[in-house]
Amino acid sequence: MNEEIKTAPLCCAPEPLEEQPYGQEFWNGKYQVGETAWDLNGPSPALVKAFAKWQNKEARILIPGCGSAWETDALLEMGFTHITLIDIAPDLVAQLKTKYADRADRVTVLEGDFFQLEGQFDVVVEQTFFCALPPLLRSAYVRKMYHLLASKGEIVGLLFNRDFEQDGPPYGGTAEEYKGLFEPYFHLLTMENSVDSHPKRLGTELFITFEKKCAECANLNLKK
Secondary structure, three states, rough: OOOOOOOOOOOOOOOOOHHHOHHHHHHHHHHHOOOOOOOOOOOOOHHHHHHOEEEEEEEOEEOOOOOHHHHHHHHOOOOHEEEEEEOOOOOOOOHHHHOHHHOOEEEEEEOOOOOOHHHHHHEEEEOOOOHHHHHHHHHHHHHHHHEEEEEEEEEEEEOOEOOOOOOOOOOOOOOHHHEEEEEOOOOEEEEEEEOOOOOOOOEEEEEEEEEOHHHHHOOOOOOO
């Protein structure tokens, strides 16, 4: 599979990665020393349950900020055939490329900045990527998701419904905040307390399904 990452339109790309407060060096360092408290050591039960209902096994799936990519193994077991992973931590990406080398016909592993990624996907899996981004990048995240998703494409995943005390990732939020961010670009099909979260996160997550609006419905000109 093609691993080239093309430059995205300026409407979707924030400041260069090296100028962001938590970039490649920060995240790669976390993996190097094993500071990965966000890792569930397995796929999110809520996501496994959600994708078990999907009939289109050829859906083009993107997992940004994929981390250990536990959901990938579950998706492969369900029969999905077009999965793209992207992360900015080179050591992690090297491990994933080795892990999925014998399944490269179904899994593409990319090292790079999500905001520079180009392509078209039917569904994006949101699992602790949004919360890892500084809040100043959230609007850019939403615009980039809109840009990457095909017509009626969906964001499926989990968002934290809580605040965090530390000054740095993860960053929390509320349903009202997310509604204001996503609603101009997406139909909010589902945004409810997740009853299928991992026990470590039960009661702190919202399960979401957001469908991309048509340009006319969104009344957007993304090239501005």
